[in-house]
Amino acid sequence: MATLKEIARRAGVSASAVSAVVNGTTHTRVSARTRERIEAVIAEVGYVPNDAARALRRQQAGTIAVVVEGLENPVYKELLLGIYEAAEAHGWAVVLGDTAWMRSGSHFLARLLGQGSIDAILLRHEGLIDEEVLGHLRARPTPVMLLEQQSDLHYPWVAVDDLMAGRMATEFLLQAGHTDVRFVGGFDESRTSNARYEGYVTAMKHARRRPRVGCFTGFGVEAGTLGFSALRSGGKLPTGVVVNNVMSAAGLLAAAADDGVDVPRQLSVVGIHDAEIADIVRPRLTTVRLPMRALGIRAVQQVSALLEGASTTLGVITEERPELIVRASTAPPSR
Amino acid sequence: MATLKEIARRAGVSASAVSAVVNGTTHTRVSARTRERIEAVIAEVGYVPNDAARALRRQQAGTIAVVVEGLENPVYKELLLGIYEAAEAHGWAVVLGDTAWMRSGSHFLARLLGQGSIDAILLRHEGLIDEEVLGHLRARPTPVMLLEQQSDLHYPWVAVDDLMAGRMATEFLLQAGHTDVRFVGGFDESRTSNARYEGYVTAMKHARRRPRVGCFTGFGVEAGTLGFSALRSGGKLPTGVVVNNVMSAAGLLAAAADDGVDVPRQLSVVGIHDAEIADIVRPRLTTVRLPMRALGIRAVQQVSALLEGASTTLGVITEERPELIVRASTAPPSR
DNA sequence: CTGTTAGCGCGTTCAT
DNA sequence: ATGAACGCGCTAACAG
Numbered sequence: 001m002a003t004l005k006e007i008a009r010r011a012g013v014s015a016s017a018v019s020a021v022v023n024g025t026t027h028t029r030v031s032a033r034t035r036e037r038i039e040a041v042i043a044e045v046g047y048v049p050n051d052a053a054r055a056l057r058r059q060q061a062g063t064i065a066v067v068v069e070g071l072e073n074p075v076y077k078e079l080l081l082g083i084y085e086a087a088e089a090h091g092w093a094v095v096l097g098d099t100a101w102m103r104s105g106s107h108f109l110a111r112l113l114g115q116g117s118i119d120a121i122l123l124r125h126e127g128l129i130d131e132e133v134l135g136h137l138r139a140r141p142t143p144v145m146l147l148e149q150q151s152d153l154h155y156p157w158v159a160v161d162d163l164m165a166g167r168m169a170t171e172f173l174l175q176a177g178h179t180d181v182r183f184v185g186g187f188d189e190s191r192t193s194n195a196r197y198e199g200y201v202t203a204m205k206h207a208r209r210r211p212r213v214g215c216f217t218g219f220g221v222e223a224g225t226l227g228f229s230a231l232r233s234g235g236k237l238p239t240g241v242v243v244n245n246v247m248s249a250a251g252l253l254a255a256a257a258d259d260g261v262d263v264p265r266q267l268s269v270v271g272i273h274d275a276e277i278a279d280i281v282r283p284r285l286t287t288v289r290l291p292m293r294a295l296g297i298r299a300v301q302q303v304s305a306l307l308e309g310a311s312t313t314l315g316v317i318t319e320e321r322p323e324l325i326v327r328a329s330t331a332p333p334s335r
Numbered sequence: 336m337a338t339l340k341e342i343a344r345r346a347g348v349s350a351s352a353v354s355a356v357v358n359g360t361t362h363t364r365v366s367a368r369t370r371e372r373i374e375a376v377i378a379e380v381g382y383v384p385n386d387a388a389r390a391l392r393r394q395q396a397g398t399i400a401v402v403v404e405g406l407e408n409p410v411y412k413e414l415l416l417g418i419y420e421a422a423e424a425h426g427w428a429v430v431l432g433d434t435a436w437m438r439s440g441s442h443f444l445a446r447l448l449g450q451g452s453i454d455a456i457l458l459r460h461e462g463l464i465d466e467e468v469l470g471h472l473r474a475r476p477t478p479v480m481l482l483e484q485q486s487d488l489h490y491p492w493v494a495v496d497d498l499m500a501g502r503m504a505t506e507f508l509l510q511a512g513h514t515d516v517r518f519v520g521g522f523d524e525s526r527t528s529n530a531r532y533e534g535y536v537t538a539m540k541h542a543r544r545r546p547r548v549g550c551f552t553g554f555g556v557e558a559g560t561l562g563f564s565a566l567r568s569g570g571k572l573p574t575g576v577v578v579n580n581v582m583s584a585a586g587l588l589a590a591a592a593d594d595g596v597d598v599p600r601q602l603s604v605v606g607i608h609d610a611e612i613a614d615i616v617r618p619r620l621t622t623v624r625l626p627m628r629a630l631g632i633r634a635v636q637q638v639s640a641l642l643e644g645a646s647t648t649l650g651v652i653t654e655e656r657p658e659l660i661v662r663a664s665t666a667p668p669s670r
Numbered sequence: 671c672t673g674t675t676a677g678c679g680c681g682t683t684c685a686t
Numbered sequence: 687a688t689g690a691a692c693g694c695g696c697t698a699a700c701a702g
Contacts, residue, residue: 001450001476003679014689019681027682029687046474052390052451053679056694061387063446065430071415077407084436084443093442095400095430101419107428108419111398115336116387116695117452139381141336221615250615257617280556280585281616282592338695349673354697362698364671388695391678451679 002047011041018042022049052116061117064092064303068124068147069099070219074275075246075292076124079147082296083122090304092119099125102133109133113140120303124148126219127189145303147295150191156312158299162192162272165288165322166199169242169270172286172324174207177332178240178268183214184227184252185244193244196272200242217248224251232259237267239333246271250281253329264331274325283328291320337382346376353377357384387451396452399427399638403459403482404434405554409610410581410627411459414482417631418457425639427454434460437468444468448475455638458490459483461554462524480638482630484526491647493634497527497607500623500657501534504577504605507621507659509542512667513575513603518549519562519587520579528579531607535577552583559586567594572602574668581606585616588664599666609660618663626655 004022008015013034020028021038030038041047055061066083068076080096087094095118101108111117113136121137124147137144138153146157166183173181183200186193197214204211217226224243228251231237243249249271256263263269263283271278274289298317306312339357343350348369355363356373365373376382390396401418403411415431422429430453436443446452448471456472459482472479473488481492501518508516518535521528532549539546552561559578563586566572578584584606591598598604598618606613609624633652641647 004681005679008689015680016682016690017688023681025681028689031687034687048449048475050391050451050679051446051449052387052396053694054449054681055387055452056385056391056678056696057680057682059694061452062442063452071406071431072409072412074407074409080406080433084433088442091442093446094436095432095443095446096406097430098415098419101429106423107397107426108423108430111386111428111430114383114386114389116385117390117396117398140383221611254615254617276556277612277615280589280612282589339697340695350695351673351675351697355672358697360697363673366671369672385695388678389697391680391694392696392698394678 001050002045003050004047007038007041007045007047010045011038013038055116060119062092063095063118064120064122064300065095065097065112065118066122067097067099067102067112069126071096071098073247074277075273077275078292079124079296082293083300086297086300090300099123099129102129104130104132109136112142113137115140115142118142120145120307122147122299122303126187143303143306145299145306147299148192156302156306156314158295158302158314159191159316160290160292160295161316161318161322162195162290163199163202165272165290166196166242167203168199168322168324169272169288170200170203171207172326173240173242173268173270173330174203174209176268176330179209179333180238181209181240181242182212182231182238183242183244184217184231185219185223185248186214186216187218188216196244219245219248221247221251224248224253225255228252228255228259237261239266240268240330241270243269243271246273246275246278246285246287249285249287250277253281253283253285264329265334268330268333270330278325278327286327286330287325289323289325291317291322294320336385337380338385339382342373342376342380342382345380346373348373390451395454397427398430398453399455399457399635400430400432400447400453401457402432402434402437402447404461406431406433408582409612410608412610413627414459414631417628418635421632421635425635427635434458434464437464439465439467444471447477448472450475450477453477455480455642457482457634457638461522478638478641480634480641482634491637491641491649493630493637493649494526494651495625495627495630496651496653496657497530497625498534498537500607500625501531501577502538503534503657503659504607504623505535505538508575508577508603508605508665509538509544511603511665514544514668515573516544516575516577517547517566517573518577518579519552519566520554520558520583521549521551522553523551531579554580554583556582556586559583559588560590563587563590563594572596574601575603575665576605578604578606581608581610581613581620581622584620584622585612588616588618588620599664600669603665603668605665613660613662621662621665622660624658624660626652626657629655
């Protein structure tokens with residue numbers, strides 16, 4: 001490949017002149033004529049700077065990594081969009097990975113841990129990462145920002161208002177006249193689950209209804225089917241249920257259908273998080289949309305500030321609130 | 336951060352000795368005693384090699400990029416798993432991106448184009464990428480391997496047997512007694528769509544049934560709803576339909592339900608590609624599972640060979656065949 | 671068996 | 687306005 005030096009040789013100028021043209025630097029000034037010459041040669045040869053050399057010299061790679069748990073989960077679509085947009089605006093490329101890849105000894109982890117190719121890491125996990133891996137990460141100077149999760153390791157974090165989301169979902173059912181509302185799904189070491197559940201409890205207490213202990217069955221679709229079984233086997237079915245995650249809500253819906261339970265006439269379902277799946281299933285799912293795009297943007301801003309040595313002001317973002325999207329899986333109780 | 340040189344200084348040895356220990360090289364041999372000293376210092380200081388310097392020196396980054404169109408599509412789950420596993424086995428880290436990020440001028444694209452941080456690119460797109468971007472890519476020496484797509488730019492490619500998949504789906508319906516079977520979804524510049532459609536046509540002709548011109552409505556969920564409308568407005572509804580993509584099939588199912596059409600009694604639906612969604616919707620979708628994991632593994636092997644200067648033997652992989660997964664969206668025709 | 675040396679490609683300071 | 691020289695951190699060939 002053509003190197004900077006090669007371009008300089010061909011254009012009959014020094015390497016620093018080429019560098020100045022490529023980077024628009026003012027340190028080394030160059031006349032309009034030589035600039036044109038250089039640009040012509042660059043275009044002709046198809047020169048592109050070597051990122052490794054640049055990263056080494058500049059001591060930053062211009063790339064941030066985003067690692068999420070369960071990449072195939074559609075709820076990340078908006079988040080990634082926000083991250084990508086903000087990162088580009090800040091001059092960064094973003095690369096993605098799945099937390100499942102962060103195994104001890106993996107090359108993926110090595111890339112995250114080793115300096116020079118990744119400037120910062122945005123990490124979205126559910127508290128299921130190997131402590132050892134987290135320890136490695138902690139030992140490195142690469143800034144890590146947690147998305148939707150807190151850590152006892154005192155990492156900075158940003159999150160949407162999950163408590164509010166849980167509360168909104170519950171209040172919606174309560175206001176529709178439901179009295180027996182349950183909370184299903186999630187994982188008790190997860191901040192999001194706890195916050196959403198807390199929102200549920202808050203809303204119930206506020207309405208002077210007795211909250212029931214949440215049934216934390218996990219995250220995926222199967223968490224919904226499991227959740228439904230739990231409700232089923234727990235005596236009388238409630239008339240309303242708030243599900244921790246839209247995928248689980250879809251699973252619960254499917255289980256209800258298989259069991260002959262009519263949604264929404266016998267059971268109203270609200271899922272937290274909005275995704276395309278909500279419009280695919282029948283009945284369409286009522287959901288609480290979370291401002292994931294805003295979260296992504298905010299995360300990038302924070303990490304940018306962090307990289308520039310700023311102290312971190314973080315936590316729950318407030319620029320945009322969760323939003324209830326009423327579809328067909330909810331109705332007033334039929335009795 | 337601690338550098339190699341720093342470790343050498345602290346351990347009172349030369350840099351090359353440290354390098355040898357870190358990399359397990361035999362070029363420079365080192366005694367057990369010094370090795371222990373060095374390892375102790377490394378552990379104490381928490382030294383990790385600088386990837387940028389390594390990449391510059393070795394002239395390879397140890398990272399391959401995978402760029403897919405519509406990252407949120409669940410059909411990539413298996414593919415990415417295969418790629419990740421194979422890449423790790425070959426000593427590579429893999430980073431992901433979405434084709435939507437490959438815009439002219441984006442930093443993401445710059446990282447793909449610039450040498451030193453990415454050794455090879457695995458690209459899965461549907462023929463919708465900017466020609467200009469493709470041109471840039473072509474001008475670079477970084478190997479590009481196309482997944483599930485061919486290109487007029489003579490890139491090497493690998494794909495699963497999409498034709499077979501289309502054929503299997505169609506034959507299944509035919510054998511169940513259907514005579515009016517249609518093909519819906521996809522995009523006429525896409526190799527996958529064309530291959531699957533060709534499979535449909537082949538099966539129909541083989542059964543001496545008249546294939547109908549495919550209705551190429553796109554890829555997503557909306558392609559299914561659009562497809563259903565098209566069938567609806569085209570006179571008598573067929574009794575069976577092969578849908579290009581499982582997401583579109585789910586969309587078609589939803590549209591059918593909204594229209595009061597009973598699946599599978601009035602209409603049998605087979606989706607190509609298997610994904611969790613097939614088990615979420617009701618009725619559950621009959622699908623043709625494609626060996627995406629095998630495809631990912633093969634792609635990595637190919638690109639590895641390519642990087643080592645081998646000539647490329649490629650095309651449709653045969654180590655694993657598509658597989659019909661019968662669920663509840665198909666039945667014999669009711670008349 | 672060990673240390674010295676010479677770059678990899680680039681960006682920047684300093685001297686011209 | 688321009689070029690020479692140095693070093694970022696690492697590896698591999700070579701000398702001891």
